Amino acid sequence: MIIAVDFDGTIVEHRYPDIGKEIPFAFQTLKQLNDDGHSLILWTYRSGKELEEAVKFCERKGLQFYAVNKNYPEEVFDSSISRKINADIYIDDRNYGGLPDWGEIYQTISGAPLSQLPKKKSLWRRLFCR
Numbered sequence: 001m002i003i004a005v006d007f008d009g010t011i012v013e014h015r016y017p018d019i020g021k022e023i024p025f026a027f028q029t030l031k032q033l034n035d036d037g038h039s040l041i042l043w044t045y046r047s048g049k050e051l052e053e054a055v056k057f058c059e060r061k062g063l064q065f066y067a068v069n070k071n072y073p074e075e076v077f078d079s080s081i082s083r084k085i086n087a088d089i090y091i092d093d094r095n096y097g098g099l100p101d102w103g104e105i106y107q108t109i110s111g112a113p114l115s116q117l118p119k120k121k122s123l124w125r126r127l128f129c130r
Helices: 026-035 048-060 102-110 119-128
Strands: 002-005 039-042 089-091
Touching: 026 039, 026 102, 039 048
Parallel strands: 002 039, 002 089
Antiparallel strands: none
């Protein structure tokens, strides 16, 4: 699937234009979704310097996105066209009802019980399987 993920309030706490503290388990979950074969798009209000800082922050945490604020890496931004990202799922703290726990997000997307996560991700499993 293609999964569009917001940054502020979703991956990190709201501190725009600064970068807030990591939301617990956001990076572990997103890296696992990447490993599961999903394409992740960073979908954020940020632009310019603030966007570059967010992307570099994620890269330092080991998270690479398929695209950033566009549908595919080669897309050229055109202000005359809507910036709506085409995705199967949108993960955003502004969802109706708020942002679910990242463990719940993974379980919903993968359809797998958390207790059946791959054993090679033992740290991840320890964090989510209580």
